[in-house]
Amino acid sequence: MAFSAITRNGFKRIKIPPTTPLSLHHIKFVPIRTKTTQPFTEEKLVTKSLHHLPSSSSSSSPGFQLEEYIATKAKRVITALDEAVPLHHPMRLTEAMRYSLFQGKRVCPILCIASCELVGGEECLAVPMACAVEMIKTVSIIQDDLPCMDNGEIRHGKPPAHKVFGEDTAILAGDSLITLAFQHIAAKTTNVSPNRVLQAIAELGAASGSRGLSGGQFMDLNSEGKMVSLGELEYIHTHKTAKLVEASVVCGGIMGGGSVIEVERLRKYGKYVGLMYQVVDDILDATKSSEELGKSAGKDLESDKATYPKLMGVDGAKKFASELVEKAIMELSYFDARKAAPLHHLANYMANRQK
Numbered sequence: 001m002a003f004s005a006i007t008r009n010g011f012k013r014i015k016i017p018p019t020t021p022l023s024l025h026h027i028k029f030v031p032i033r034t035k036t037t038q039p040f041t042e043e044k045l046v047t048k049s050l051h052h053l054p055s056s057s058s059s060s061s062p063g064f065q066l067e068e069y070i071a072t073k074a075k076r077v078i079t080a081l082d083e084a085v086p087l088h089h090p091m092r093l094t095e096a097m098r099y100s101l102f103q104g105k106r107v108c109p110i111l112c113i114a115s116c117e118l119v120g121g122e123e124c125l126a127v128p129m130a131c132a133v134e135m136i137k138t139v140s141i142i143q144d145d146l147p148c149m150d151n152g153e154i155r156h157g158k159p160p161a162h163k164v165f166g167e168d169t170a171i172l173a174g175d176s177l178i179t180l181a182f183q184h185i186a187a188k189t190t191n192v193s194p195n196r197v198l199q200a201i202a203e204l205g206a207a208s209g210s211r212g213l214s215g216g217q218f219m220d221l222n223s224e225g226k227m228v229s230l231g232e233l234e235y236i237h238t239h240k241t242a243k244l245v246e247a248s249v250v251c252g253g254i255m256g257g258g259s260v261i262e263v264e265r266l267r268k269y270g271k272y273v274g275l276m277y278q279v280v281d282d283i284l285d286a287t288k289s290s291e292e293l294g295k296s297a298g299k300d301l302e303s304d305k306a307t308y309p310k311l312m313g314v315d316g317a318k319k320f321a322s323e324l325v326e327k328a329i330m331e332l333s334y335f336d337a338r339k340a341a342p343l344h345h346l347a348n349y350m351a352n353r354q355k
Helices: 066-084 091-101 107-118 123-144 161-165 167-188 194-208 213-222 230-238 241-255 260-287 299-303 308-332 337-352
Strands: 002-007 010-015
Touching: 066 107, 066 123, 066 167, 066 337, 091 123, 091 161, 091 167, 107 123, 107 241, 107 260, 107 337, 123 167, 123 194, 123 213, 123 241, 161 167, 167 194, 194 213, 194 241, 213 230, 213 241, 230 241, 230 260, 230 308, 241 260, 260 308, 260 337, 308 337
Parallel strands: none
Antiparallel strands: 002 010
8 A cells, every 4th residue: 555655855655564553653754953942931921821730641641741841832932932023113013913922821832843743853843833823823812802703801811902902903913923924934944844834834824714713703703693503513613723723733743744644643633622622612601700711701602602512511512522532532542652642631631621
């Protein structure tokens, strides 16, 4: 049986015996070693998101420290973001960009780096892409909070960007982050083949547009007050933040030198955890207060949106989220357990989050 496996030099046809496991452990990808930058020292930007870190099963890798892993990777991403988005003229515009960017848990960029390392790549290969993913995620949050969208009053415990800087500046900050995201990948990615960089850019672009985040948000807004089936709801949720979660994982695998089969395993993992993330979001919106979440709660009910708790009940939605986690972790069983431990624990972390 022949598969097309990507190497750092492009595409190469290889012969794989029918009895060989799909994990392709016999293929060795050797990453190029480069220097990494010094970690960011401002602890408060990282540690504040760890206070609510739920415990995660350690059965996949005894001794793995999820809290330490998240803190380390978050510092690396924050350092790179700080360098990528400096304050400059026009000052208020870049202030608005940074205001929204330097919040949150960094789940998407950490997933991107973990996927890169899983397939044998070094952290530095994925950091520019991880920053770009966080920029796109930030844009989606800025837009989501606008009065014409979900009209958010609070985000990460603070007023949303449009409340602080005005709607016009918030929109322009989002526009600037979108273009900067792709510029940053092209300008800062090193030691990755041009074909892989282009493939990853195309993946992120598709996840951000009408077939991804924008399309999902459009469908979500147009579902308000309407009867929506489970199938339609799944489409909406897999084309919102879930699509960006999936792209984060896939792009990390591409940058790390993953084979076609490895990247597709990661895609399935990303799709499952991305949808699960949205299901948990629905559950939290229905069961937690704004103070507990650090963002406006009860917006789905207020807008009469289709959600999993609404269609399945809270218990049914929780069961569905658990099933998605199991499916995601199953995709990791084809990889080395030690290398897959971060993604394994991150899936549980995302499922058990309380905000």
